[in-house]
Amino acid sequence: MSKKTQYQPIGGNGEEPSDTQEVIYAKDFKQADIAGGYRKPKVNEAKKENPNL
Numbered sequence: 001m002s003k004k005t006q007y008q009p010i011g012g013n014g015e016e017p018s019d020t021q022e023v024i025y026a027k028d029f030k031q032a033d034i035a036g037g038y039r040k041p042k043v044n045e046a047k048k049e050n051p052n053l
Contacts, residue, residue, distance in 0.1 A: 017025070033039040 030039070
């Protein structure tokens, strides 16, 4: 199982977001995870498994 998380927004009603929108969404989700304290434990766990991160 891969520890990397990638956010893939899906458009509603068959509409797909543009590449730019996907990058913006990914950055927004990452900032929300950091603000919510969700990301830090996951990052620490990943660094234990691979110290070269």
